[in-house]
Amino acid sequence: xxxxxxxESKEQSGYFRFADDAKAFVKKIKSASTSSGAFDTQFSxxxxxxxxxxxxxxxxxxxxxxxxxxxxxxxxWQGPSRHHQVLxxxxxxxxxxxxxxxxxxxxxxxxxxxxxxxxxxxLQSTGSRLTNKGMKKMxxxxxxxxxxxxxxxFHEITDLALFLTYYVELLQEYSNG
Amino acid sequence: xxxxxxxxxxxxxxxxxxxxxxRWEAKKGNSKNCEVLLMRNGxxxxxxxxxxxxxxxxxxxxxxxxxxxxxxxxxxxxxxxAKGGPSKYSVTFKINSKLYTLGYIFQDFIGAPEMxxxxxxxxxxxxxxxxxxxxxxxxxxxxxxxxxxxxxxTGNDELRMGKDAIDGMFKILANVKILExxxxxxxxxxxxxxxxxxEHKGSAKERKLAETALKRARSTLRDCKTKLGVAxxxxxxxxxxxxxxxxxxxxxxxxxxxxxxxxxxxxxxxVVVAQIKAKTKSLLEALIDPSxxxxxxxxxxKNYYETLSKSRIxxxxxxxxxxxxxxEEKCICGNAIHxxxxxxxxxxMESSMGLGILSEVYIMKDKVKESxxxxxxxxxxxxxxxxxxxxxxxxxxxxxxxLLLGDDERHQxxxxxxxxxxxxxxxxxxxDDIIMYESTDDGTIKTNRVAFCGRSMSVKGLPSEKPEFxxxxxxxxxxxxxxxxxxxxxxxIAGIDDISEAADLVADVFSRIEEKCLRFYxxxxxxxxxxxxxxxxxxxxxxxxxLQDGITLVPEGGGxxxxxxxxxxxxxxxxxVVSALSSLTxxxxxxxxxxxxxxxxxxxxxxxxxxxxxxxNQVILFIYxxxxxxxxxxxxxxNINPSTFMREHESIEGVFPESPxxxxxxxxxxxxxxxNYMTERGE
Numbered sequence: 001x002x003x004x005x006x007x008e009s010k011e012q013s014g015y016f017r018f019a020d021d022a023k024a025f026v027k028k029i030k031s032a033s034t035s036s037g038a039f040d041t042q043f044s045x046x047x048x049x050x051x052x053x054x055x056x057x058x059x060x061x062x063x064x065x066x067x068x069x070x071x072x073x074x075x076x077w078q079g080p081s082r083h084h085q086v087l088x089x090x091x092x093x094x095x096x097x098x099x100x101x102x103x104x105x106x107x108x109x110x111x112x113x114x115x116x117x118x119x120x121x122x123l124q125s126t127g128s129r130l131t132n133k134g135m136k137k138m139x140x141x142x143x144x145x146x147x148x149x150x151x152x153x154f155h156e157i158t159d160l161a162l163f164l165t166y167y168v169e170l171l172q173e174y175s176n177g
Numbered sequence: 178x179x180x181x182x183x184x185x186x187x188x189x190x191x192x193x194x195x196x197x198x199x200r201w202e203a204k205k206g207n208s209k210n211c212e213v214l215l216m217r218n219g220x221x222x223x224x225x226x227x228x229x230x231x232x233x234x235x236x237x238x239x240x241x242x243x244x245x246x247x248x249x250x251x252x253x254x255x256x257x258x259a260k261g262g263p264s265k266y267s268v269t270f271k272i273n274s275k276l277y278t279l280g281y282i283f284q285d286f287i288g289a290p291e292m293x294x295x296x297x298x299x300x301x302x303x304x305x306x307x308x309x310x311x312x313x314x315x316x317x318x319x320x321x322x323x324x325x326x327x328x329x330x331t332g333n334d335e336l337r338m339g340k341d342a343i344d345g346m347f348k349i350l351a352n353v354k355i356l357e358x359x360x361x362x363x364x365x366x367x368x369x370x371x372x373x374x375x376e377h378k379g380s381a382k383e384r385k386l387a388e389t390a391l392k393r394a395r396s397t398l399r400d401c402k403t404k405l406g407v408a409x410x411x412x413x414x415x416x417x418x419x420x421x422x423x424x425x426x427x428x429x430x431x432x433x434x435x436x437x438x439x440x441x442x443x444x445x446x447x448v449v450v451a452q453i454k455a456k457t458k459s460l461l462e463a464l465i466d467p468s469x470x471x472x473x474x475x476x477x478x479k480n481y482y483e484t485l486s487k488s489r490i491x492x493x494x495x496x497x498x499x500x501x502x503x504x505e506e507k508c509i510c511g512n513a514i515h516x517x518x519x520x521x522x523x524x525x526m527e528s529s530m531g532l533g534i535l536s537e538v539y540i541m542k543d544k545v546k547e548s549x550x551x552x553x554x555x556x557x558x559x560x561x562x563x564x565x566x567x568x569x570x571x572x573x574x575x576x577x578x579x580l581l582l583g584d585d586e587r588h589q590x591x592x593x594x595x596x597x598x599x600x601x602x603x604x605x606x607x608x609d610d611i612i613m614y615e616s617t618d619d620g621t622i623k624t625n626r627v628a629f630c631g632r633s634m635s636v637k638g639l640p641s642e643k644p645e646f647x648x649x650x651x652x653x654x655x656x657x658x659x660x661x662x663x664x665x666x667x668x669x670i671a672g673i674d675d676i677s678e679a680a681d682l683v684a685d686v687f688s689r690i691e692e693k694c695l696r697f698y699x700x701x702x703x704x705x706x707x708x709x710x711x712x713x714x715x716x717x718x719x720x721x722x723x724l725q726d727g728i729t730l731v732p733e734g735g736g737x738x739x740x741x742x743x744x745x746x747x748x749x750x751x752x753x754v755v756s757a758l759s760s761l762t763x764x765x766x767x768x769x770x771x772x773x774x775x776x777x778x779x780x781x782x783x784x785x786x787x788x789x790x791x792x793x794n795q796v797i798l799f800i801y802x803x804x805x806x807x808x809x810x811x812x813x814x815x816n817i818n819p820s821t822f823m824r825e826h827e828s829i830e831g832v833f834p835e836s837p838x839x840x841x842x843x844x845x846x847x848x849x850x851x852x853n854y855m856t857e858r859g860e
Binding site (some may be wrong): 011023028031033036041043044047051069070075076078081086087088089090091093097164167169171 | 450453467544562605624626
């Protein structure tokens with residue numbers, strides 16, 4: 001066995017998971033058939049929820065449970081999110097490392113080993129580039145975003161354009177706070 | 178593809194539709210390539226075109242077309258007690274300088290008609306056209322529908338300009354349809370034959386189970402294909418009906434005294450709807466890009482990766498060295514390394530961060546560094562809010578206008594509005610169903626696992642082998658994967674894995690060739706057809722967006738791709754595509770269009786005239802007198818050869834004697850008759 005084999009053997013193939021009521025919201029927007037259109041893919045809405053969750057984690061790093069088995073969506077990035085996956089992963093991993101006690105001001109050479117190990121359990125070089133643990137973390141941030149949307153009753157909206165304008169307000173509230 | 182020079186030399190109707198025994202012949206000995214056949218409406222033009230589409234493709238007409246073809250003419254007007262001879266429809270082609278006549282003989286329009294070919298060497302039963310002709314047309318109804326255009330079907334573009342039709346046409350033209358057949362039908366059957374002949378290695382029970390599952394997969398696949406066909410047909414019907422309803426709504430509005438206001442608000446509403454859609458799309462796209470999150474979030478990320486990557490550099494260099502040593506099996510001093518050294522290096526590498534991961538961190542650092550706020554989210558949001566306000570005000574105004582209408586008009590608009598909503602919902606549902614049946618995108622299928630595949634796909638994305646689970650699948654691609662898996666399993670049981678794998682490889686090669694040929698045609702035709710289309714000056718400067726998902730159009734300055742929706746647009750697009758096909762291939766093939774300028778405004782008629790003048794291949798047009806009168810600068814001795822179809826006792830004004838006989842149909846080829854005959858009177 002060579003080094004490459006060893007590395008490949010570590011690769012995992014999990015699934016992004018998304019709450020059923022969030023998936024139902026995407027369908028609701030679609031079937032409402034308003035003039036502003038619908039989400040291009042379910043994954044786009046998942047990404048919006050995740051980014052909102054990541055933004056909100058700056059104020060409140062607590063995370064809800066990731067959706068359980070049976071809510072699987074896809075094993076890889078989809079739609080327009082695919083083009084931004086590196087940046088989304090970057091933000092996700094930064095939040096993850098910060099939550100482990102490595103904020104920017106405290107990154108030190110002597111912690112390299114621990115950080116490397118943390119990254120190793122979070123990223124991989126094939127598929128979604130996220131290990132199962134990384135995916136689960138992303139699912140948890142998406143759940144956090146979705147919970148916030150529900151908390152503000154934005155899940156009752158059926159028009160995409162209107163929803164996005166409220167979403168922007170919510171995002172700005174957390175981004176600037 | 179072999180070169181094909183083909184023209185239509187004659188069309189012979191014998192006791193078909195309204196024609197008794199009429200033979201039309203193309204003019205010989207002049208350089209004009211445009212033949213114009215002037216005839217009244219209801220003569221049987223559309224049926225003649227449908228028959229021609231089927232005849233050239235070598236396809237037997239269905240019952241509906243057979244019913245349309247039944248001779249009515251003088252029997253219906255009781256001038257004749259019965260038709261005067263056997264019913265035939267035949268067309269004579271000149272193919273690379275030789276004459277071939279291809280035709281149907283109708284057995285009293287009950288059951289399938291017989292096909293015949295008169296070749297240069299004699300009469301033969303069946304479709305016996307030369308190979309160049311067959312290669313282009315046989316079973317290529319998509320191509321013949323483009324070439325022999327029935328304008329009554331324009332606007333219902335899904336069937337003619339959809340992905341299946343356009344891809345199918347290109348695949349036949351590129352001679353790769355046979356590869357698709359080999360890949361999908363022949364190779365699996367050949368492997369199955371081998372399997373049945375072989376000595377079985379696995380248990381009989383195992384084989385039986387897999388065979389039952391395979392049988393179920395195939396029957397479910399057939400079922401899904403049928404349902405997909407039905408859904409597509411219904412979609413076409415609903416789209417056409419929706420267009421009709423929209424036209425009716427427009428008509429009701431046009432007939433009210435508030436027409437001008439309606440036009441004004443409707444136009445503004447269309448613009449606002451398009452803007453809301455476009456801005457919403459842009460906002461959604463912008464929000465998915467994390468670099469638009471603003472400095473509050475993204476600024477931290479940029480700095481974080483810069484700092485992080487600095488402290489990793491020495492290790493990454495070390496790892497790259499070690500990786501290279503392992504790959505080349507040589508130390509940096511040049512000496513070979515052996516198993517012990519390799520193991521040592523591997524262990525060291527394992528204890529460090531994976532190379533892939535490290536490179537991922539560097540990609541992240543670079544990407545994050547390069548990222549910039551690309552779109553002003555706040556601006557997009559404000560635009561949408563202001564457009565929504567405008568939309569609400571337009572809706573109020575339209576509501577107020579409706580209150581000013583009479584009860585009858587209001588009722589009509591309510592009923593039509595309800596119908597429009599119903600049809601739009603039905604179209605949306607049918608589109609969903611079609612995606613469910615024919616999606617091949619792994620992500621889409623897995624995201625909709627439960628709805629698309631039921632229990633035929635496990636949570637882990639694996640195919641089920643239980644027949645009752647397989648029957649739940651509604652996705653053709655996934656069923657094919659299941660079928661492939663079961664075939665492999667049976668091949669393994671039969672001990673013919675190698676044959677099965679070889680067949681898979683060949684199928685894969687064929688599939689890639691098909692893809693390449695398809696892409697070649699799509700790219701080339703797109704380029705040329707786009708130039709041709711510019712002649713038509715379509716509304717919003719529509720241009721051809723792509724041929725990869727059928728023919729899709731896009732307005733100047735962007736927007737969502739769509740298909741042509743009006744008759745004029747579709748006609749213009751088809752003529753551009755056919756013109757491009759002729760100039761790009763060695764096919765010099767005829768086109769036949771009925772009512773070519775129907776639905777075209779003056780600008781598009783100009784475009785049509787220009788395209789006609791520039792087409793190198795033969796064009797046959799079926800027109801009536803209003804079309805002739807709209808384009809005097811084209812329908813003249815300089816450009817066309819005229820033919821006029823009229824009954825023996827009919828006057829040039831299109832008037833019949835007060836009492837029969839009206840006489841048989843004749844073809845007159847003089848200019849005086851063509852220029853003066855009025856098709857819109859009489860009969």
